[in-house]
Amino acid sequence: MWHWDQGRLEYFQFDALRQIASYVVKNDFKNGDRSILSHETGLMFAPMNYTPWRNYSRVLKLMLLVSEENNVAKATPVAFLLSNAGTVTCDEYLHFLLCAFTEPSPALANWKPNANFRYPLLFAIKYLLAKTATSDIPVASLDEIIGAYVDSKYIGGEGQEQFISAINSSKDYSSIGRAIPSELRRQAKESLKVISQISYLHIHSDKIIVSLNPADAYEIFDDLVPISGPRSTDRNAEIRRLASLFKGGSTLELDYPNTIIGAVIESGFREGNKIKKTHITIERNSGLRNQFFSANSTAICDICHLNTKKTYHWTERVLDIHHLLPLCSGTRVEGKNTTLNDLVPVCPNCHRAVHRYYDTWLDRNNRKDFISGSEAKSVYQEVKTQFSGLII
Ligand SMILES: [Zn+2]
Ligand SMILES: [Zn+2]
Known part of the structure; x- marks a missing residue:
């Protein structure tokens, strides 16, 4: 051992x-x-x-x-x-x-x-x-x-x-x-x-x-x-x-082309045939979704506060989970071994809009990725304050 x-x-x-x-x-x-x-x-x-x-x-x-x-x-x-x-x-x-x-x-x-x-x-x-x-x-x-x-x-x-x-x-x-x-x-x-x-x-x-x-x-x-x-x-x-022997990861191709959520790819994270190493995280997995929603049984979008269960009453769950930490930053590990804290429930519209915001923010700052977990979290908070409310 x-x-x-x-x-x-x-x-x-x-x-x-x-x-x-x-x-x-x-x-x-x-x-x-x-x-x-x-x-x-x-x-x-x-x-x-x-x-x-x-x-x-x-x-x-x-x-x-x-x-x-x-x-x-x-x-x-x-x-x-x-x-x-x-x-x-x-x-x-x-x-x-x-x-x-x-x-x-x-x-x-x-x-x-x-x-x-x-x-x-x-x-x-x-x-x-x-x-x-x-x-x-x-x-x-x-x-x-x-x-x-x-x-x-x-x-x-x-x-x-x-x-x-x-x-x-x-x-x-x-x-x-x-x-x-x-x-x-x-x-x-x-x-x-x-x-x-x-x-x-x-x-x-x-x-x-x-x-x-x-x-x-x-x-x-x-x-x-x-x-x-x-x-x-x-x-x-x-x-x-x-x-x-560590050459900055150049020996390993860490792209997950079959795994990444479609909406994220559409939102401009694709560069030629290769997916950029940016905030894209793996959010589609059903095991993770189930774990998250069994620990937090919410139906409310963290951004627009839409109650998806009432609005779309014929379906059990339409919320996505969004990962707050950038790829460069790692999931939080804690003694108590829960890392679901870094995930937030968002509706598919807001989710796409969050990733577009990240894209724009990174471009404006000439970055490929966030430099730390706290930076990514603060940009997410920015999205929440920028949200104009549901306008019909
Ligand atoms: Zn929403
Ligand atoms: Zn996301």
């Missing part, structure tokens, strides 16, 4: 990691001043009686942002890329990390350069993708994924057929997962929550929901390849080696 960190999920938030990256490219995190660190990142790095390095170096090393060199924390090429807003999306970064993360990990004390390496996060994502490609239920609980990893003994680089056969076995992976010693199980779950920031994943009640068309799931599966050796005996040198 794989180790991870100790329950500081807010520090693994993509927006937070970008703030930390901007700090480490200019300052030595190991010996730097705590007040500058807190000021520049907006994060506390508690408790105050320990240095941030003592408690947070693992976060930075797991996310390949720093390595130690001559007793200072040196920013990696990954940190430089992340510090430059808009250079890499959360999806590109996390897909790279899950191909690089191994058990054992050079970020952790259990490092061994010639172990039999396994890729637990790569396993997790491939398990989810294979399930999405082959079954009607693109959902897996965290325990199910952990149990399947333990039981299959897969490395993570296996092909689709092997994953499908693991999925189709009649084993009760959830109970195998639940039987893992609690501390390891907690760490594994938290690492899965971190990768759930990928745009097509949502986590709710300890379940990961995948919002992809099967064809896109197959395609992404085939693009994911474990990053291999030769490994360095020195943990920090190994972190530097891995970090140097």
Whole structure:
């Protein structure tokens, strides 16, 4: 089983990691001043009686942002890329990390350069993708994924057929997962929550929901390849080696042409044959819609306040869900593991109008995407104040 960190999920938030990256490219995190660190990142790095390095170096090393060199924390090429807003999306970064993360990990004390390496996060994502490609239920609980990893003994680089056969076995992976010693199980779950920031994943009640068309799931599966050796005996040198392999996501084509909502494509997000990496998120998936509407049983559009159940009384639900965070920003991960907070119910008209507004706003600001989740949220608020009311 794989180790991870100790329950500081807010520090693994993509927006937070970008703030930390901007700090480490200019300052030595190991010996730097705590007040500058807190000021520049907006994060506390508690408790105050320990240095941030003592408690947070693992976060930075797991996310390949720093390595130690001559007793200072040196920013990696990954940190430089992340510090430059808009250079890499959360999806590109996390897909790279899950191909690089191994058990054992050079970020952790259990490092061994010639172990039999396994890729637990790569396993997790491939398990989810294979399930999405082959079954009607693109959902897996965290325990199910952990149990399947333990039981299959897969490395993570296996092909689709092997994953499908693991999925189709009649084993009760959830109970195998639940039987893992609690501390390891907690760490594994938290690492899965971190990768759930990928745009097509949502986590709710300890379940990961995948919002992809099967064809896109197959395609992404085939693009994911474990990053291999030769490994360095020195943990920090190994972190530097891995970090140097990140080329800003250029090796991975992260388009989801079969999955994206039609209205969004019509609203100008298409560039030639390729969909621009913008705010487009995967909002069509019925599993996600069901999860959202069972937690919030509203029929009222967040923009125009139309009560769709009364207006269109012959149909159960016409509302779309709109994702408030940009693709570059990642889904919010929280200890309580609900990320449905980043979704709002909107009627199809308003939904299309929101995306048109984003388009115009980004063009006016010469951007391809929002630079943070809070920027995207404030532009959404702008749409709400600009709405003129229902004029008939
Ligand atoms: Zn509306
Ligand atoms: Zn939307």
